[in-house]
Amino acid sequence: MTILEIIEAPDARLKVKSKPVEAVDDSVRRLLDDMLDSMYEAKGIGLAAIQVGASKRILVIDLAENDEKKPLFVVNPEIISSSDELAVYSEGCLSVPEHYADIERPATVKVRYLDYNGDQQEQTMTGLLATCIQHEIDHLDGILFIDHLSRLKRSMVLKKLEKARKLEAVT
Ligand code: NI
Numbered sequence: 001m002t003i004l005e006i007i008e009a010p011d012a013r014l015k016v017k018s019k020p021v022e023a024v025d026d027s028v029r030r031l032l033d034d035m036l037d038s039m040y041e042a043k044g045i046g047l048a049a050i051q052v053g054a055s056k057r058i059l060v061i062d063l064a065e066n067d068e069k070k071p072l073f074v075v076n077p078e079i080i081s082s083s084d085e086l087a088v089y090s091e092g093c094l095s096v097p098e099h100y101a102d103i104e105r106p107a108t109v110k111v112r113y114l115d116y117n118g119d120q121q122e123q124t125m126t127g128l129l130a131t132c133i134q135h136e137i138d139h140l141d142g143i144l145f146i147d148h149l150s151r152l153k154r155s156m157v158l159k160k161l162e163k164a165r166k167l168e169a170v171t
Contacts, residue, residue, distance in 0.1 A: 004038040004052035006094045010158045015142040018055040020076050024118030032073045036060045044094045046132045048139030051095050059136040075114040077137050082106035089131045091145045099157050103148050105134045
């Protein structure tokens with residue numbers, strides 16, 4: 001198990017559009033495993049590969065609230081339909097530490113993806129899972145949840161993050 005370093009905004013790598021995976025092989029599975037361990041270590045509920053510097057269309061999610069782990073491994077996800085009905089959640093992100101904002105997204109999405117074994121799956125997702133997978137798929141397209149905010153709010157968050165990082169560097 002390897003704990004990977006999670007990239008924090010502002011960082012140009014987080015704006016990269018990730019590339020599809022050609023085959024779910026052992027190297028992809030190793031990345032999925034390391035991403036999951038890194039996500040648990042950081043106490044997150046979702047993580048996209050680009051957040052650990054790999055520009056591949058890969059993400060992991062685990063919404064289990066107790067100690068029982070229920071990982072969801074997702075490769076090359078595609079949203080094939082989304083509801084007109086919207087839902088609002090207060091979102092956070094391991095790459096945008098200590099900031100949260102209400103973001104509105106489709107309440108239900110149907111997602112096609114490859115699983116840990118490379119088998120194609122189609123799953124209808126609702127509630128927090130729907131929000132979480134849309135947030136993670138955004139990462140694969142170089143979009144952060146703060147990109148859904150007004151330019152003013154976004155630049156305030158980014159300035160605070162930069163300032164916090166500079167303080168960290170000198171202390
Ligand atoms: Ni995120």
